Amino acid sequence: MVFFRSVTALSRLLSRVNQQSSLTNSVRWIQMQSSSDLDLHSQLKELIPEQQERLKKVKSEYGKSQLGNITVDMVIGGMRGMTGLLWEGSLLDADEGIRFRGMTIPECQKVLPAAKPDGEPLPEGLLWLLLTGKVPSKAQVNALSKELQDRATVPDYVFKAIDALPASAHPMTQFVTGVMALQVQSEFQKAYEKGIHKSKYWEPTYEDSLNLIARLPVVASYVYRRIYKDGKIIPLDASLDYGANYSHMLGFDDPKMQELMRLYVTIHSDHEGGNVSAHTGHLVGSALSDPYLSFAAALNGLAGPLHGLANQEVLLWIKNVVNECGENTTTEQLKDFIWKTLNSGKVVPGFGHGVLRKTDPRYTCQREFALKHLPNDPLFQLVSKLYEVVPPILTELGKVKNPWPNVDAHSGVLLNYFGLTEARYFTVLFGVSRSLGICTQLIWDRALGLPLERPKSITMDWIEKNCKKAV
Numbered sequence: 092m093v094f095f096r097s098v099t100a101l102s103r104l105l106s107r108v109n110q111q112s113s114l115t116n117s118v119r120w121i122q123m124q125s126s127s128d129l130d131l132h133s134q135l136k137e138l139i140p141e142q143q144e145r146l147k148k149v150k151s152e153y154g155k156s157q158l159g160n161i162t163v164d165m166v167i168g169g170m171r172g173m174t175g176l177l178w179e180g181s182l183l184d185a186d187e188g189i190r191f192r193g194m195t196i197p198e199c200q201k202v203l204p205a206a207k208p209d210g211e212p213l214p215e216g217l218l219w220l221l222l223t224g225k226v227p228s229k230a231q232v233n234a235l236s237k238e239l240q241d242r243a244t245v246p247d248y249v250f251k252a253i254d255a256l257p258a259s260a261h262p263m264t265q266f267v268t269g270v271m272a273l274q275v276q277s278e279f280q281k282a283y284e285k286g287i288h289k290s291k292y293w294e295p296t297y298e299d300s301l302n303l304i305a306r307l308p309v310v311a312s313y314v315y316r317r318i319y320k321d322g323k324i325i326p327l328d329a330s331l332d333y334g335a336n337y338s339h340m341l342g343f344d345d346p347k348m349q350e351l352m353r354l355y356v357t358i359h360s361d362h363e364g365g366n367v368s369a370h371t372g373h374l375v376g377s378a379l380s381d382p383y384l385s386f387a388a389a390l391n392g393l394a395g396p397l398h399g400l401a402n403q404e405v406l407l408w409i410k411n412v413v414n415e416c417g418e419n420t421t422t423e424q425l426k427d428f429i430w431k432t433l434n435s436g437k438v439v440p441g442f443g444h445g446v447l448r449k450t451d452p453r454y455t456c457q458r459e460f461a462l463k464h465l466p467n468d469p470l471f472q473l474v475s476k477l478y479e480v481v482p483p484i485l486t487e488l489g490k491v492k493n494p495w496p497n498v499d500a501h502s503g504v505l506l507n508y509f510g511l512t513e514a515r516y517f518t519v520l521f522g523v524s525r526s527l528g529i530c531t532q533l534i535w536d537r538a539l540g541l542p543l544e545r546p547k548s549i550t551m552d553w554i555e556k557n558c559k560k561a562v
Contacts, residue, residue, distance in 0.1 A: 369528065
């Protein structure tokens with residue numbers, strides 16, 4: 092499981108040393124673009140050979156490097172702290188938070204194209220950045236947005252597959268069913284059955300990935316309207332970008348909600364490769380399962396309460412606070428409610444993270460959005476109060492390494508403010524967003540020829556026998 096750890100360590104070192112130059116070089120790249128560079132596939136095709144050579148060099152120079160020990164605690168503790176994956180799109184630092192291709196969220200907000208001046212980044216721009224490592228021009232983002240719209244046609248049998256389920260089925264169950272139905276049109280499966288050479292695997296993977304990303308908002312909004320809006324479907328609007336179109340098809344045309352959806356998709360798109368959904372997508376894809384099968388597996392991981400379902404749990408918990416204590420909750424009432432939650436054997440949802448040791452920057456940018464657009468909303472004010480009250484209590488408890496809020500602590504309150512109040516649906520939003528990061532890595536997995544993932548497992552009996560010998 093420590094294979095390629097050298098790549099991750101080297102990337103982290105270069106990220107810290109070159110933080111300033113990364114942003115400068117990205118801005119310079121924008122200035123160099125020409126109208127002939129609008130095709131993402133062509134850009135990627137030029138990049139792949141040099142990255143293939145780079146990987147060969149990394150393996151040659153660092154392949155035998157020793158990068159730390161694996162302890163029994165790591166083996167039985169969910170592989171926490173064990174570096175074992177190559178993941179190109181993003182890198183998570185315990186103190187800094189996430190960096191997309193070396194860029195922080197504030198940096199992305201500054202340089203990625205937006206729909207309006209001083210607006211939130213367009214998700215299409217982040218997708219370009221994740222795939223190429225380069226900041227796109229507005230023209231490139233517009234071209235990609237148009238391409239995704241052209242790819243967004245969903246066959247009727249996908250909707251019929253979803254309709255075969257009861258409307259009471261969880262939104263994630265219906266969403267995954269739709270994704271599996273989309274798999275019928277997999278270009279990778281067709282190409283593999285025809286005997287495509289492995290050096291070309293990345294091309295049908297690219298086609299599947301772009302098609303999947305394009306069609307997910309259509310399927311996801313269908314699930315929402317089917318469950319909550321009597322099945323009254325809203326078609327795609329060709330004049331809107333990816334995030335705004337998703338908001339529109341859900342039934343929300345407030346420009347502020349569209350801005351929120353752009354921000355939401357962007358910041359939820361990727362969080363390096365070790366989380367459940369990302370790792371699952373990579374693991375299943377390593378067996379040469381196509382992007383539809385791989386992403387459906389990732390979504391099933393995302394649906395777990397300890398992963399993507401957490402954003403649903405946060406809003407429900409906050410509403411329970413309001414129901415018991417009222418909207419104008421005092422600090423003492425809030426402390427009592429938090430201790431009540433903890434003493435009942437439950438966690439305070441939205442606080443803590445498996446890697447982060449400071450406030451999640453994804454929380455911070457959502458808080459800034461709220462301060463700008465809904466500063467007087469009672470639930471936002473309650474979230475702000477929780478930010479002050481919860482960390483000291485968790486610190487006092489002494490069992491939590493990171494008492495600070497994560498991305499889930501804020502997203503539900505923002506969605507609720509603009510009318511998307513159905514908490515059971517929130518994980519579907521997360522799923523649509525995460526497709527950008529997972530599909531990016533699936534493309535690079537095939538382009539770089541990464542192998543089948545196969546770590547070694549051991550038994551408790553093996554641990555007892557071998558560790559006793561080592562003492």
